[in-house]
Amino acid sequence: MDYSNFRKKTRTLVWAHRGACGYAPENTIEAFQKAIDLGADGVELDVQLTKDQVLVVIHDEKIDRTSNGTGWVKDYTYKELCNFNFNSKDKFPEYKNCKIPTLREVYELFKPTNLTINVELKTGIVFYTGIEEKVLDLTKEMNMESQVLYSSFNHYSCRKIKELQPEAYVGFLYADGPIDVASYCKSNGGDALHPALYNLQFPNYMEDSNQKGLDVNVWTVNEKEYMEYCNKMKVNAIITNYPDICLDIAKNCD
Secondary structure (H helix, E strand, O other): OOOHHHHHOOEEEEEEOOOOOOOOOOOOOOHHHHHOOOOOOEEEEEEEEEOOEEEEEEEEEOOOOOOOOOOOHHHHOHHHHOOOOOOOOOOOOOOOOOOOEEEHHHHHHHOOOEEEEEEEEOOOOOOOOOOOHHHHHHHHHOOOOEEEEEEOOOOOHHHHHHHHOOOOEEEEOOOOOOOOOHHHHOOOOOOOEEEHHHHHHHHHHHHHHOOOOEEEEOOOOOHHHHHHHHHHHHOOOEEOHHHHHHHHHHHHHH
């Protein structure tokens, strides 16, 4: 597998968090289009399964925060979810009714581009049986293996992806700092660490990651000072709500 799309060349990469969600409703086609328009190197998104086994792009296991509905994603069919407005909180009044997208629709948007898609499998609370196979099958069907990487806070899902497709690029997501996380990730087949920003403070963090041959893709970096810090630490990629600001810093950092 060619991992060149996922790895920086002359500067740190910038991946738009849930699309450019600082400017448009998160995890919607509108947010993903905005990321393209702003020149992001890629996007990060979250995937779950509906009651009728459709892969949909949404972060929370419940739809309460991001839509005008309530309840669990897993308890709705895709057709039922399409009845809700995923811009109902009016944070972005310039956008009207936004629907929940399928992963296929997002792939269709990005297929003509060369942008990276970081698919996060949301299997930390709901253990969606077979979701790893479904995501891999869709990626293969659409011939997008060179554009798609995978991550999860559920490292069993990370390992499952590697078992099903050893050549897939997989990042281990985590928040607070495990001891010797680089060795842990490497021994379980990971290609990258996806740490919360503050983990970069640990002694020899980047040195250990580099020594193990792991990329470091950091989430979620929205303040300029921390964007600059990540660039100085020479991370591989920054996941941010504001890809335009982050790109400007990445292009101008020594």
